[in-house]
Structure formats: structure tokens, C-alpha cells
Amino acid sequence: MLVETTSLPGVLVFTPTPHHDDRGLFTRTFDTEIARAHGLDPGAFTQDSQSRSRKGVLRGMHGRSGRGEAKLVRCARGAVHDVLVDARPGSPSFGEHEAFLLDDDSFRHLYVPPGLLHGFQVLSDWADVCYRIDRPHDPAEDVAVRYDDPELAIAWPAEVELISARDAAAGTWAASQRE
Numbered sequence: 001m002l003v004e005t006t007s008l009p010g011v012l013v014f015t016p017t018p019h020h021d022d023r024g025l026f027t028r029t030f031d032t033e034i035a036r037a038h039g040l041d042p043g044a045f046t047q048d049s050q051s052r053s054r055k056g057v058l059r060g061m062h063g064r065s066g067r068g069e070a071k072l073v074r075c076a077r078g079a080v081h082d083v084l085v086d087a088r089p090g091s092p093s094f095g096e097h098e099a100f101l102l103d104d105d106s107f108r109h110l111y112v113p114p115g116l117l118h119g120f121q122v123l124s125d126w127a128d129v130c131y132r133i134d135r136p137h138d139p140a141e142d143v144a145v146r147y148d149d150p151e152l153a154i155a156w157p158a159e160v161e162l163i164s165a166r167d168a169a170a171g172t173w174a175a176s177q178r179e
Helices: 032-037 173-178
Strands: 002-005 012-015 019-021 024-026 047-054 058-064 071-077 079-086 097-103 109-112 116-122 126-133 142-144
Touching (some): 058 079, 071 097, 079 126, 097 109, 116 126
Antiparallel strands (some): 002 012, 012 109, 019 024, 047 126, 058 116, 058 142, 071 109, 071 126, 079 097
């Protein structure tokens, strides 16, 4: 499994090596020893979740207040344009974002450390995105920032066809920094 760093400190990209034969393929999507070798505690993950969305749906930009949450994110079916924004005060990449293609061909997945905002846009007809999270969800800690905030200037690859009411009502990047 290839493990790469990114321009956002602490974010890791894991790319497994699928083994193909005439039956299809087999790939390892998580390995505790590889995670440990890169400073992650595999036992810290306490919850697995999955979303299914259709083409054009945009989910995000979401994060958690307080001590935040760490997560592993992968697209088990389809393809998504996945975006992370560094919202950690004092981080050398504070306010910067990076985009990743997550799909069911490369099996690439991201380790997202606490303090980042996360969102994605579905590129395929349907996409299933899986999350391994390090603590239970507490709605009181939810943070949402507009996906189209001009200060963040995230370039989404397609027209946004559908977002949730929560995402449509999300505040600006500047407002999230005053809270």
C-alpha cells in the first residue's frame, strides 16, 4: 500500500494495490500495521458510516468543533471530487484546501486529521462514501461552511445540482473563524 503526504499537514493518502484476475479483483482497504507505521492509532476509530448520493450532489463543507474528529474516507462505489480545508488555527496551511479524486478504481482513501473541513461532489451516477470516525457524532459540535464561499474559492468540477438545506444555510468561512 502506497502512503503519501499532501500539502495539508497530517493528511495522508492511502492507495492500495489491487490484485486482478479473471474473477475480478481483491484489494486490502485498511491495514493496522501500515496505519501504525504512519502514526495512526487504528483502535481510535469507533464508528463506521456510509452515504449514498447521486450525480451532482454536493455534501459539505463539514467539520466538528471542540477537539474535532479524525476520519478515514473512501469511495466504495463510483467517484467523488473530495475536498479538505485546513481549519486548524496556527496551521501553516490554515485556510488552504486540497482536492482528491476518490473512486472505486484506485481505492484511494484519505486520513483526515481533526480540525479540517470535508466535503465532496459526486461525479458518477451514484457514489457510496465510507467514513471511519474516531468518536461518536454529537450534533452540537457540527460546523458547516458554504461550499461556494468566495474566500475559500473551491473549484468544483461540475454544476452543483443538489445540496441539503443545512449546507444551503451554512455560514461563511470568515464567520466560522469568529465562533
